[in-house]
Amino acid sequence: MIWKWLGALLLFPVQMVYLVVKAAVCLVLPPKLRDLSRENVLITGGGRGIGRHLAREFARRGARKIILWGRTEKCLKETTEEIRLMGTECHYFICDVGNREEVYQQAKAVREKVRMFLVPSNLLFLQVGDITILVNNAAVVHGKSLMDSDDDALLKSQHINTLGQFWTTKAFLPRMLELQNGHIVCLNSVLALSAIPGAIDYCTSKASSFAFMESLTLGLLDCPGVNATTVLPFHTSTEMFQGMRIRFPSLFPPLKPETVARRTVEAVQMNQAFLLLPWTMHVLVILKSILPQAALEEIHKFSGSYTCMNTFKGRT
Secondary structure, eight states, X not given: OHHHHHHHHHHHHHHHHHHHHHHHHHHXXXXXXXXXXXXXXXXXXXXXXXXXXXXXXXXXXXXXEEEEEESOHHHHHHHHHHHHHTTOEEXXXXXXXXXXXXHHHHHHHHHHHHOOOEEEETTEEEETTOOSEEEEOOOOOOOSOTTTSOHHHHHHHHIIIIIHHHHHHHHHHHHHHHHXXXXXXXXXXXXXXXXXXXXXXXXXXXXXXXXXXXXXHHHTTTXXXXXXXXXXXXXXXXXXXXXXXXXXXXXXXXBOHHHHHHHHHHHHHTTOSEEEESTTHHHHHHHHHHSOHHHHHHHHHHHTTTTGGGGOOOOO
16 A cells, blocks of 8 residues: 555656646647537527637638527527628527526527437437537626625626526536536636726626536546636727726736637637636736735735726626
8 A cells, every 4th residue: 555655656746747747738729620510509698798709710710600698688599690691690689697497498499399300329319409519708897896786686796697508508508418518617806806996796696617627627627528617808899898998008918709719619629628828817917926915005005906897897
């Protein structure tokens, strides 16, 4: 027993070096991208913003079917028509992911209404109504301090941004595990790792969502063919955070939603577990782990993130 323990102890650092070198090589020589031609994609919050750009990107890269979920039919219908014009089959369903019963009901509707025929897949039968890529993108932000926040608005943020991922994942993950083919994607935020004042509801819900995805990603290690990807972008120029201002916009420009969508789909195709956008956000993570709190507070004040939500006019 002692020799087995010593062997494992000696092998561990070798494994760490190998994995680091492997990751470095992948940065220089990216792996082959996953073929999406047999994948059915469901995007929550798919009617506008990053969700609409994700639908475009998946369609552009050859996804077989795209299903959109959201609360605003007008936006969902517009996006669906646009994706169909690109030559990709697309359907939409009205669904509030913060409502557990509604999620389960609409998940059943997706499987029953969209299903049309069967195709063979690894000795099992992959039904056309089966979702193989779930993109949890739906989110809301209240944009106020704790004391200025309405209780119902705070609950709404937690139900949609966090609990909604529990319900959608529980609805579609079992079939993915059965098929040994699936991918759970979470559009998170760098605010999950570094919170700001004035968005306490959003930062809290995104931190919870990040923990959910970390746990889920580790839990899927022994589940062949089923993987997870978490994307943590910097401030993105959508109407959701309209009015948000930082001190040096030329130095830290907001990300374009089409860039976030492109990098997200690429991460799925490369089976990348976590993606920070832009890459400079890695520096933020390192600084948070080594600097004292007083220094971090001065960074917030100097960069303008301390007051960036004072001019917030975004969509809740």
